[in-house]
Amino acid sequence: MTAAHFRDAARYWRSPLVPDADMVTAEYYDHEFTPHWHDAYTVPVIEAGAECFDYRGAHHIAEAGSVPVINPGEVHTGARAVDAGWRYRVFYLPVPFVENVAWEMAGRPAASPWFPDDIIRDADLARRLVIAHRLLEGGADPLAAETALVDAVTTLIGRHALERVDIEPLAADAHRVATMKSRLADDLLEPLTLAELAQTVGLSTFHAARLFTRETGLAPHAWRNQMRIVRALPALRAGASVTAVAAASGFTDQSHFTRHFKRAFGVPPGRWR
Known part of the structure; x- marks a missing residue:
């Protein structure tokens, strides 16, 4: 402007x-x-x-x-x-x-x-x-x-919407949630869409995201980023650079990694190390 x-x-x-x-x-x-x-x-x-x-x-x-x-x-x-x-x-x-x-x-x-x-x-x-x-x-x-x-x-x-859409009830399903967790964690470098994750358990994108978020307390991408941080900790303890750890963990770049790390631990990864 x-x-x-x-x-x-x-x-x-x-x-x-x-x-x-x-x-x-x-x-x-x-x-x-x-x-x-x-x-x-x-x-x-x-x-x-x-x-x-x-x-x-x-x-x-x-x-x-x-x-x-x-x-x-x-x-x-x-x-x-x-x-x-x-x-x-x-x-x-x-x-x-x-x-x-x-x-x-x-x-x-x-x-x-x-x-x-x-x-x-x-x-x-x-x-x-x-x-x-x-x-x-x-x-x-x-x-x-x-x-x-x-x-x-x-x-x-x-x-x-002027005509109300009644949302279909969704039962608890520990097996589907575990399957989605496994898919999210298998390869943290793999670009993954919500549609691909939902297809893994035979649900629509809406119901897959709804079920996962309700049962874990985190949306799928947030849960995956938390898993990336957890798996990054050993390398940080061993003295690897923050840039290298961010790339190896599947984050877009160092700033992306640092932002999510600080939200979880309260300090940047370099200071935590």
């Missing part, structure tokens, strides 16, 4: 974790969107400033922290609502993807989710969406990114 206002700058990008979806990281000042529609669910999070738009016969103003969802096929516009313009992150999620998430939640075919005309103001949902968007954009940890995406989209559907 300049001293006066945002720039007109946008980057469209994709992730292999969400086939056929487009994502946008953008800021706008002069640009105005003419009436148009998308064949996907448009799920933006306003990060700063404010956007105004016409949608389904009403004029709306979406401020920072809001989630102005646009349903597929619905005509809308877009322009700045404040002098500075606005900055946002947007998911364009294919209809089949969102339908499949709803079906996974219910455990059976469900109606296509439809979201209210009014802007969604849910700070917790906005936070989850931003986390997922940033992780997908960074591309470093597919397990963390896919888990965050499933969490964000199921939160959106569960809280704000």
Whole structure:
């Protein structure tokens, strides 16, 4: 952001974790969107400033922290609502993807989710969406990114779809949890997606993440990072460099390792050693 206002700058990008979806990281000042529609669910999070738009016969103003969802096929516009313009992150999620998430939640075919005309103001949902968007954009940890995406989209559907989705009950299953732990721990250097982990135990991504998190107290990627730290301790005690230990343990880089290590032990790995 300049001293006066945002720039007109946008980057469209994709992730292999969400086939056929487009994502946008953008800021706008002069640009105005003419009436148009998308064949996907448009799920933006306003990060700063404010956007105004016409949608389904009403004029709306979406401020920072809001989630102005646009349903597929619905005509809308877009322009700045404040002098500075606005900055946002947007998911364009294919209809089949969102339908499949709803079906996974219910455990059976469900109606296509439809979201209210009014802007969604849910700070917790906005936070989850931003986390997922940033992780997908960074591309470093597919397990963390896919888990965050499933969490964000199921939160959106569960809280704000006009037709309630009743979540299928999930029984305790120690065998499946143990199998997932084994897969997570077998090769800490292996890039692993939530879909691959879920396939190991014959569950949907939603229910695999839900079962694992409920039974262990940690999401799959968080549990795996904790296992990486535990296995890194002998090498640190033996005097190996933090950089070498981070690489051998499956962390993206030294700062990634240090961040997670400090969260667990309260000090950086070098000082702990």
